[in-house]
Amino acid sequence: AQKITQTQPGMFVQEKEAVTLDCTYDTSDPSYGLFWYKQPSSGEMIFLIYQGSYDQQNATEGRYSLNFQKARKSANLVISASQLGDSAMYFCAMREGGTGANSKLTFGKGITLSVRP
C-alpha cells in the first residue's frame, strides 16, 4: 500500500485566495511526522511545514497551515492568500518510527499548483 497518497492531478487557484492540497497517509506506527515541501520549476526542494503525530495543535508557518486529522489519516496543506510565486509542485512526506536510524522521508507523488493572476 502507498504510504503517502496525493491524488489531486493539478490545482488552480486565483491569486489572493486560499487553497487546500490534500494528503493522506498510511502507517501503523504511533510515532511519525508529516512534512510538506515545495518544488518550484527551478527544481530545489523547500521545506514548508511539519506536523508531529503527538502534536495537539495543527502546525502553522506564516501563510501555510496543516489541517491534521489523525483519525482520518489526512494532513492537508492550506495556503492562504495565494501568490503567483506559490506556483510549484507540492510534496507531502512522512517519517515513521521513534528511532534515529530510521529517519528517512517517504514522499507522495506531488501536486502541481498554478496560481492565476
Added chain:
Amino acid sequence: EPEVTQTPSHQVTQMGQEVILRCVPISNHLYFYWYRQILGQKVEFLVSFYNNEISEKSEIFDDQFSVERPDGSNFTLKIRSTKLEDSAMYFCASSERWRRALHFGNGTRLTVT
C-alpha cells in the same frame, strides 16, 4: 542561513562511466541522505547515513552505488558504472536530528548518454 550545497549542478556522462556527486551538508547536522527524482516523477529515497555508516538503503541502492563521508564535511554518492536509467536529479539532504526536517540541496542533474 546555512544550506546544503551540491556540486556539480549538472553532470553529463557516458554509459558505463563512474560518477561522483558531491554534497556539503549543514555543519551541525547528523543525518545525511541521498534521494533521486526522475524527471516529473516522485522523489525516491536512496540511502541514509548516520554515525559514519549506512543506516538504511532502498532497493534502488544496489552494488553500483556507494556513499562516503571522507573528511567530516563532504558527503559523496558514487555510481560505479552508470546506466541510461540513472539519469535523474539527485538530491542530497541533511537533518539535525531525526525529528527535524530534511534540508535539501539544489540537486545535481545527472544525464547518462
